[in-house]
Amino acid sequence: MLWTTKLTRESAYDGSNAAAEALALYAQADAFAQPSSFYTSSPYRRPSRPQDINDSLLTESLKSNQLSSSHHLLAQRLLLNIYEQDLVFLPKPPMAFNLKEFKDFYEPQHVAFGKKIRPVLENYVYGWLKEEVHINGPWELESFLAHTDKVLEDVAQSDSRLFQVLTTSRDPQRAAKFFMTQCAGDFLSEASAMARNVLGNCGVYTSELFKILIDEYGYGVDKKKHSTIFEDMLKAMGMSHHVHYYWQFYTASSLSLTNYFHYVSANHGELFRYIGAMYYTEATLALTTKHQSRAIRTIFDNTVPTEYFDEHSHIDVHHGRMALKRLIIPMIEQFGNTIIPDLIRGFEEFKLLQDIADEELYAHIKWHDELDEHRARAAELHGKRNVDMRITESENELSVLHTHSNDELFWVESGELDFVMSPELSVRLKAGEGIVIPKGMIHGTCVTSKTCTYTVTAI
Structure with missing residues (x-):
């Protein structure tokens, strides 16, 4: 169009x-x-x-x-x-x-x-994060440590919902590949945002952060670089390892995770928010990657190497400790309690964004699993509501993957098209067929007949 x-x-x-x-x-x-x-x-x-x-x-x-x-x-x-x-x-x-x-x-x-x-x-x-994340003070080192230790302990003690969702999906391999697709937007250029913070002169803190950065980059050995290990994992799963090959399939919330680190790194006045967010992700990855590795090994029956996740289970214990003991504590001791609200804000904001991204991932997998139910519901709803939009497109016309703010009824009136939901899932819809699209679910279409007319109706 x-x-x-x-x-x-x-x-x-x-x-x-x-x-x-x-x-x-x-x-x-x-x-x-x-x-x-x-x-x-x-x-x-x-x-x-x-x-x-x-x-x-x-x-x-x-x-x-x-x-x-x-x-x-x-x-x-x-x-x-x-x-x-x-x-x-x-x-x-x-x-x-x-x-x-x-x-x-x-x-x-x-x-x-x-x-x-x-x-x-x-x-x-x-901007909405300011309304959702409230940092009530006063803060000092002891209260900072008590708060963050409690959050990380809760993560350590909780069961892995990701493992449960992926392994109990109607198509676990499809679900796992969709999860990997969401990771690819960040992991194929991993630690690029971090590199924004090692230029200039921050004294010893530049060197301490650089130690974490060069770990991510394999100390100059390409085969050991985290993004290279992730590429190898994608290839073993039969997926593309090329940067942004799956660009259209990234959800907004997975993009928000990558962008948040660039946001608080490109704006250098937000350095301490970055350090707080980095501490959260490094400390929690040491915990969550164990479950991610276990899920991939279970779903693919140990045929896919999980070195990428296993490496993070090991190295991020060290990185989390480095972030706390060599960056955060010395920074608070040198610059005072005035920086703690920014540290806490970054920690809590990224935690919230990660929770939202997880929920959106699970919602997509649920939608994919319940495709037949959503097609049946479309048949029940068709003709019972006033159509909001009627569109006619020509053969091979493609709609870039996108989302809607409301649940919508998508119905093909004439012709046929491919309705695409993930790299592993598409369905051919013909005249007299449709699907209910839950709000926020990414989808796209490609016309496969000479022309195709379809309608969209808000539910």
Whole structure:
């Protein structure tokens, strides 16, 4: 379907709204344009549905009950691109290298447009955290340690819901691969956000953080680098190991985890929020990766190497201890209790974002497992409500994966199309067939007949 942004040309170019102009121009890049496939053949192609742009991205902040919207997904996609234009990506064989695409992705003027809109997008996607995470003081080292120790102890003592959800799915391998897809957006360029914090001069803290960073990068040995180990695991599962090959399948909440670390690292005034968030993730990964490894070994009957998760179960015990004893405690002793609220804020904000991402993952797996039930419910609802939208598309026309803020009835009136929900799950819908799409669930379509007409109805 041809698209146009909801920002009018007049509002984008009237000179009174520089951010609107920058957003419109940034979103028009070829890298984000309509694709011909659900999978990317280049690290510089990242379809992002610019038609979902509206003025709210520039003037508002999302509420915690609005995270299922298509605008949230779009904003997270744009933000990751803005952050990753600071990083270097080259394709791996057999993926071809296109010099023009490479130059275009890093084109300085385009990068500048992204920098201009970054603060407003960050406010749009993370402003709600100020309403949800309250840091009540006063704080001192002892209360900081008591609070964080209690949180980490609760994680250590809790059962793994991820293990339970993956292993009891109707298709455990499909569920595990969807989980790995959500990890891929971060793990294939692991610790890139951390690298933003080792430039400059922070005294001994630069060196202590750098020790964690070089662990992530395998001390210069490519085969030991965490992202390389993750690539090997993907290949053993029959998945693509190329950066952002599954770009369209990342959920908004999984993108929010990657982007949060860039957010508090690119904005250096948030250094202590970063340290707090890093402490939470390093300390908890040492616990949760044990369950992740066990799930993969169980589901794939020990045919997939789990070195990536096993390595984190080992090294992140050390990293969590380093973050606390060589960064946090000495920082509080040197700079005083005034930094503790930021440390706690980062710790608690990332914990909340991780909980939300987990719940969204489980909801997607449940939807995938209950596909037949959602198709049956569509048949029951068809014709009982007024249609909100009727769309006709031509053969091979593709709808980039997206979400809706409400449950919706999707119904094919004529022709047929492929309805896609994950790299491992799609269904051919013909005339007289449909599906109920729960709010916040990513999905896309590709027309397989000469033309296809379908309707969308809010439930």
